[in-house]
Every structure is written in structure tokens, then in C-alpha cells.
Amino acid sequence: MIYIFDYEVFAYDWLLVAKELGTQNYIIVHNDNEEVRAFMKETEPLLGGFNNKHYDQFIHKAVLLDASPREIKKLNDYIVAEGNNGWEHPLMRNNEVYFKQFDLMDDCQQGLSLKAIEAHLGMDIRESTVDFNIDRPLTKEELQEVIFYCKHDVDATEKLYYLRKNYLDNKVFLGRAKGMDDHKAMYMTNAKLTAAYLDAKRIYDYQDERDYKYPANLLRQYIPQDVFAFFDRLHNKAIPDYEVFKSKLNFNIGDCQCTIGYGGIHGAIPTYREKATENRSIRNRDVASYYPHLMTLDGYCSRNIPNPQVYADMLEQRIQAKRSGDKAKANALKLVANTTYGGMLSPYNDLYDPLMGRSVCVTGQLRLLELTNHLVSDCPTLKIVQLNTDGIMVSLDNCDLDTYNEICQEWQDRTGFELEEDCITEIIQKDVNNYVEIAIDGSTKIKGGQLVRGIAPAGAFNINNNATIVSKAILDYFAKGVPVNETINECNDILSFQLIAKASGKYSGAFHIVDNEKVSVQKCNRVYATANRKYGTLVKTHSEKGNDVKISGLPEHCLIDNNNELSIDCVDKDWYIRLAKRYINDFLGIKPPKKNTRKINSLAKKALKLLEVEEV
Numbered sequence: 123m124i125y126i127f128d129y130e131v132f133a134y135d136w137l138l139v140a141k142e143l144g145t146q147n148y149i150i151v152h153n154d155n156e157e158v159r160a161f162m163k164e165t166e167p168l169l170g171g172f173n174n175k176h177y178d179q180f181i182h183k184a185v186l187l188d189a190s191p192r193e194i195k196k197l198n199d200y201i202v203a204e205g206n207n208g209w210e211h212p213l214m215r216n217n218e219v220y221f222k223q224f225d226l227m228d229d230c231q232q233g234l235s236l237k238a239i240e241a242h243l244g245m246d247i248r249e250s251t252v253d254f255n256i257d258r259p260l261t262k263e264e265l266q267e268v269i270f271y272c273k274h275d276v277d278a279t280e281k282l283y284y285l286r287k288n289y290l291d292n293k294v295f296l297g298r299a300k301g302m303d304d305h306k307a308m309y310m311t312n313a314k315l316t317a318a319y320l321d322a323k324r325i326y327d328y329q330d331e332r333d334y335k336y337p338a339n340l341l342r343q344y345i346p347q348d349v350f351a352f353f354d355r356l357h358n359k360a361i362p363d364y365e366v367f368k369s370k371l372n373f374n375i376g377d378c379q380c381t382i383g384y385g386g387i388h389g390a391i392p393t394y395r396e397k398a399t400e401n402r403s404i405r406n407r408d409v410a411s412y413y414p415h416l417m418t419l420d421g422y423c424s425r426n427i428p429n430p431q432v433y434a435d436m437l438e439q440r441i442q443a444k445r446s447g448d449k450a451k452a453n454a455l456k457l458v459a460n461t462t463y464g465g466m467l468s469p470y471n472d473l474y475d476p477l478m479g480r481s482v483c484v485t486g487q488l489r490l491l492e493l494t495n496h497l498v499s500d501c502p503t504l505k506i507v508q509l510n511t512d513g514i515m516v517s518l519d520n521c522d523l524d525t526y527n528e529i530c531q532e533w534q535d536r537t538g539f540e541l542e543e544d545c546i547t548e549i550i551q552k553d554v555n556n557y558v559e560i561a562i563d564g565s566t567k568i569k570g571g572q573l574v575r576g577i578a579p580a581g582a583f584n585i586n587n588n589a590t591i592v593s594k595a596i597l598d599y600f601a602k603g604v605p606v607n608e609t610i611n612e613c614n615d616i617l618s619f620q621l622i623a624k625a626s627g628k629y630s631g632a633f634h635i636v637d638n639e640k641v642s643v644q645k646c647n648r649v650y651a652t653a654n655r656k657y658g659t660l661v662k663t664h665s666e667k668g669n670d671v672k673i674s675g676l677p678e679h680c681l682i683d684n685n686n687e688l689s690i691d692c693v694d695k696d697w698y699i700r701l702a703k704r705y706i707n708d709f710l711g712i713k714p715p716k717k718n719t720r721k722i723n724s725l726a727k728k729a730l731k732l733l734e735v736e737e738v
Contacts, residue, residue: 125149125167125172126280129181130272131198132252135193139272140169141280150269150278155188162186168222168305172236175225180208183219195336224308226282229289229586233626237646239624240278242587247684249644282423286583288453295454316461316470320433322426324472331476332356332366337420337485337537345488345494348373348381353484375494378506381428382478386511387487390554391660393711397548402503403520404546404557407489407530407537408513411437414459416482419538424466439651481554490514493533501525507619508554513551515559524650551631552602552709562654566601573597573704591618595702599728600709606702613692616650619698621680623647623673632662632673634682640670648684651677651697 124143127513129136138158140149151157161167171178180201184194193213201208208214241247243320250271252264261267272510283290294321297307307315310422334356336342342350352371355361370383380389385577390701398404414437414595423430440455463482467472497504503519504526518526530541544561551557556570566573571586578584591613593730598604613619618705625632625645632647657679660668679699681688707713 123165123167124283124285125165125169126234126276127171127178127182127277128179128272128279130254131181131194132191132254132260132268133195134677135265135268136185136191136194137265137272138182139267139269139276141273141276143170143280143283144521146274150273152265153191155185157180158185162221166222167687168308169223170224170279170308171285172275172282173225173227175224175227176208178382179221179223180211180214182221184213186219186221187213187217189213217668222305222309223248224290224305226279226286228311229582231578231579231582233582235624235646236275236282236621238624239282239585239619240275240645241624241648243278243279243280243281244587244617244620244686246274247646257392281690287506289583291334291450292454292457295450296458296718298446311469312457312461313465313471313473316458317426319425319458319466320424320436320462320473322424322465322472322473323428324426326426328425328475328477329440330365331480332359333477334481334484335619336488340488341492341496344492344499346373346495349488349491352382353488354430356480375498375506375509378509380509381488382491384483386483387490387504387509388511388554389509390551390557391505393551393709395550395710396507397547397549398517401520402517402635403523404507404515404517404549405526406508406513406515406544406546407541408544410542411459412486412512412539413463413482415539416486417462419479420481420485420486420517422478422481424462424473424478424703426473426475442733466690471627484560486511489533489537489539493529496529496533497526499528507549508551508557508669510554515546517549520570520691523736531659536667536706550709558709560601566597570599572708588621589619589698589701592698592702592705595698596705599702599706607699609693610702612698615694616688616690619650619690619693619695620650621651621676623649623660623680625673628665629662629671630665633670634658634660634680643682647682648686649676649680649682650688650692650693652679652681652692653696654681655679657681 124142127140129138129140135153137150140161141147147162151161155241180197181194184197189197197208197211197213200211215488217291237247250267252260252268276588293307294304296306296315300319302318334353350370354364358646367384371382372379372381374380375389377391378389379392380387385596389655396404418430418434418437422428423433427433427448432542436455438460439461440452443452443455447616458736462473463479465471466475468481472692490509495703496715497516499521501518503522505517506514507517508515516526534541546559548560554589556572557568558573559567559568573596575586575588575590583631591610595606595609598609599606609695618692629645632643632645634643638658643660649660659676659678659680660673662673679694681692
């Protein structure tokens with residue numbers, strides 16, 4: 123039975139709220155260790171939380187060990203205020219308390235808080251007014267307030283559970299395949315579970331990270347010597363690791379500005395827009411499962427996997443599962459395929475094999491660079507529009523299509539990789555990380571912070587519902603030709619205009635400027651642009667330096683609405699229209715006009731002289 127749980131701790135009080143998943147059944151315990159022990163014994167729950175691995179599990183263990191409120195508060199401060207690891211506290215050493223748990227914070231974007239998730243989901247994000255540093259027992263009223271807000275956080279965590287249900291199902295599937303209990307699989311991070319699924323055992327710590335060897339079947343004539351010289355620095359042990367692995371090489375292929383390094387190849391023609399015509403095509407080719415297949419085709423599997431065939435078989439099983447419509451298996455194995463590379467570069471993972479990890483990255487770049495330059499060399503009308511870690515986008519006259527296809531086919535035959543092609547009607551790109559791609563069937567592919575909203579489709583879990591109306595306006599403008607004014611003015615869903623303003627742990631507090639005065643507010647706020655000049659922006663105070671810094675991305679005039687009381691009439695839509703137009707100009711390379719400071723200074727001097735005359 124799954125329960126979502128959360129603890130709150132004060133000097134003389136602690137509170138546990140646990141909610142049975144999918145019900146309105148709450149277990150609420152205040153300062154009663156025996157009641158918590160009875161709950162654990164009678165229900166034998168699987169407890170899920172957010173950040174419980176770092177915090178709540180230790181408070182829960184202390185309660186089960188019959189610690190007093192004062193002892194629990196000391197443990198709380200040891201973890202929260204002093205920044206220590208809970209397991210290092212004397213109360214936790216050699217304790218034999220065990221319970222089943224999983225943490226929904228695993229595999230989330232670093233720095234993502236539960237309060238921020240609540241905000242992006244449009245939930246009420248008001249915080250308790252009860253001071254956590256209060257040095258006396260809570261009153262009945264204060265306790266009821268703490269219970270209310272703790273239940274609210276548990277409800278938010280339950281929502282997150284359902285958002286991440288597929289992610290958890292994938293972990294359970296993989297665990298069962300290895301004879302593992304569900305709760306153990308759910309407790310592990312993606313990387314740890316992937317290592318276990320592949321039977322990786324870290325018997326030996328390899329010290330040959332920089333002993334990279336170029337693959338024999340490269341067509342080296344299509345790779346510039348500067349690139350080989352850049353990667354040859356790996357073998358010069360006089361250059362320290364940190365200097366080698368942080369270095370990058372910049373160069374151009376035609377108008378495409380490219381960068382290689384140790385995070386993959388990236389390149390694009392900046393602020394570029396092109397439409398396909400009757401005589402000219404735009405094509406994008408991505409390498410299918412590029413990094414996973416580099417491990418099998420080029421022999422770059424972690425040497426901690428007993429047999430590399432295990433990994434190759436997993437990739438084949440995933441292909442078969444996709445073809446047969448077995449989504450559960452295909453999705454679970456996709457998790458393994460996409461996580462293995464990162465595990466090879468993580469010193470805390472059983473897959474850790476840095477030479478193989480570096481080899482995947484370097485060879486992947488060289489193979490794409492070889493293909494790119496071969497195409498440029500033999501297709502006179504071809505232009506490289508974009509290069510990324512696993513793909514290439516080109517535009518070319520149709521007279522060069524046969525040569526283009528022949529070169530791509532030769533590359534596939536020689537290397538063993540498969541290129542998947544999309545035919546594109548139009549590309550609008552600001553740079554390699556920000557673009558709108560419109561396919562022939564009218565579907566769109568978008569990338570970049572100004573366009574992508576909602577839950578991140580790849581990588582660590584992240585959610586971004588900031589000003590979703592702006593991203594919609596940009597996309598509708600480029601894909602459908604709809605003016606941004608029309609999109610934004612016709613929208614009356616106020617949450618589409620929300621901006622989440624968050625001050626991180628580096629800041630001691632946040633303030634709203636109202637009538638030129640600083641008003642203390644909570645650290646995470648939902649704000650909207652307003653035309654009311656009484657209300658200013660939000661600032662945050664640095665914990666060490668003590669200076670105030672404007673919270674970035676906010677309007678000069680904001681309203682705070684943490685409990686969703688405002689109506690759309692309070693929102694200054696013109697601010698969002700200006701923002702959308704500015705972003706569109708960024709994509710098109712249109713820069714704002716420079717201010718004539720000389721003229722401004724001259725006018726200012728004239729104004730001062732006029733004032734002097736009036737005073738006389």
C-alpha cells in the first residue's frame with residue numbers, strides 16, 4: 123500500500139502527514155512516536171515523498187527510534203541549517219530502522235523544488251505563517267495551520283506521483299525483469315537501476331580515461347586537421363584533466379558556426395530562416411539511437427558489464443518491442459538505452475568507465491563531422507543549416523539530391539548506423555538550441571527556452587509553465603502566420619500569463635516593491651505583469667553579500683497572486699505582446715535600435731537649463 127508522506131519539525135513539535143494514494147485517507151500524527159510505530163506495523167506502507175532520501179527518511183527513523191521533539195529538532199537543524207548528511211548524525215549511526223520508500227525527487231532537474239512544481243501546476247502556493255524557528259510549543263491554531271499546509275504539500279506530491287507514473291512503471295518493469303522487489307526498483311535512480319539491469323559490477327577503477335583511439339574506418343580526409351589536433355590533446359598528459367575536458371574548438375562550415383568539445387557537437391547558422399521551394403529542399407537526418415549504437419558498433423560498452431552482448435541484446439529487444447506494440451517494454455528499455463552513457467561518466471555508478479564514455483562522445487562527433495564535410499565537398503549547392511549531437515540539417519538544390527543520398531547511404535553502409543530523414547517545409551532558428559521546424563505534414567518540432575513549455579520531454583524531469591501564452595504566440599506566428607496581438611489578446615486563461623519567481627537558497631529573502639517600499643514576501647511567488655505603476659518588481663537579498671538583486675525575467679510592474687484570486691482583467695497583456703515580439707525579433711536577427719545617448723544627454727541639458735530659467 124502506497125502512502126505519500128511529509129514531515130514538519132519545530133523546537134517542541136513534529137508533525138507527520140501520510141496520505142493513502144488515490145484516497146482522501148490522511149494519517150496525521152503530532153508528537154506521538156507510538157502512533158507512528160503502530161501505523162508502520164499495521165499497514166507496512168511503501169512511503170513516497172519529495173526529497174525524503176535527504177530529509178524526511180531521517181526524521182521518520184528518529185521518530186521510530188523514540189527520539190524526543192528536541193532531539194528531532196537537533197537532527198532537523200543538522201540537515202537543514204548546517205547542510206550535513208542525515209546518515210552522519212549520531213542518532214542515525216548504526217541504527218537498524220528500515221522501511222520501504224521511494225523519492226519522487228530522483229531524476230528531477232537539479233534545483234527544482236516542490237513549491238516550484240506546485241506553482242507551475244497552478245496550485246495555491248501560499249506558505250505557512252508559522253515560523254519554523256519558534257522557540258516554544260505550537261498553539262492549537264498554529265498546529266492546525268501547519269497541518270493544513272503539510273496536507274497541501276502531500277497533495278502536491280501525490281499529483282507529482284501521477285505525473286511521473288510512467289517513469290515509475292518503467293523502473294518497476296526493469297526491476298521485475300531482474301527479480302527485484304518493486305519497492306527496491308522504485309527506490310533506485312535511473313542510473314543505479316540501469317547498472318543493475320545490465321549486471322554491471324565495478325570491480326576495477328580504470329585509469330585510462332585519456333587513452334582514446336580513433337576508429338579505423340573514419341574517412342579522415344573529410345575531417346579538418348585542427349579537429350584531430352584538438353582531440354590529440356587527450357594524449358598530452360602535461361595538460362591537466364580539467365583543462366582538457368572543459369576546452370572547446372570553434373570553427374565554421376560555410377555559414378554554420380560549429381563547436382566541438384566533450385559534450386557533443388553543436389552548430390547552426392544564427393538567426394536563419396528558410397522555406398523549401400519547388401527546386402530546393404530542406405532535409406534533416408538524425409542517427410537512430412546514436413549513442414547506444416556507438417557503444418555496440420564501435421565497441422564502447424562499459425567494461426564493467428560482464429558481456430557487452432547484454433547491452434546489444436537489450437537494444438534489439440527494444441526494437442522488437444516497438445514493432446510488436448509492447449509499449450511498456452519498449453519504454454522501460456528506452457530508459458536503459460538512454461541512461462547508460464551518463465552512467466559511464468558517473469564516478470558513483472557501477473557502469474563508470476570514463477574511457478568508454480569519452481570515446482562515445484568523441485567518435486560520435488567525428489563521424490558526424492566526416493559526413494557533414496563529405497556532403498559539403500560533393501554537393502555544390504548544399505548548405506549546412508544545423509548540426510547537433512545526433513543529427514544534421516541541410517538545404518540543397520534538388521539537382522544535388524542523388525549525390526546527397528548516395529553519400530548518406532555510403533556512410534550508413536560503412537559505419538552500421540541508420541539515418542532517419544525528415545523533409546522540412548520551413549526552418550526558423552535563432553541558434554542550435556532555439557528553433558521552429560515545420561514538417562511537410564504541417565507538424566512542428568520546437569526547441570529552446572522561449573518555445574518549450576510544460577514538462578520536459580527528455581532528460582531529467584522539469585516543468586516550465588511560465589508565460590505559456592508567449593510561447594504559443596511565437597509558435598502561432600511562425601507556423602500559422604497569426605499576429606501575436608491576436609493570440610495574446612484572445613486568451614483569457616489567467617494561468618497562461620503566470621510567471622514563477624523563485625529565490626534560491628543563496629538568498630535570505632524576497633521582497634515586492636510597492637509604493638517604492640520593500641514588502642517582505644515568500645521565496646516562491648506567482649506573479650503577473652500589471653499596468654498599475656504602484657506595484658514594482660520583485661527583488662531577492664543575497665545571504666552573504668546582503669545586496670538586493672532583481673529577480674530575472676520579471677516585468678517592472680508585478681502583481682503577486684499565490685492563491686489564485688486575480689482575474690484576467692488585472693493582467694497587462696501589452697507586456698506579454700512586447701515580450702513575444704522581442705523574442706520573434708531575436709529569431710529573425712532584428713536588434714532593437716540603439717539609443718542615441720548623445721542626443722539624450724543634450725536634451726537633458728536643455729531641460730535643466732529651462733528649469734533654471736523657470737526658477738529665476
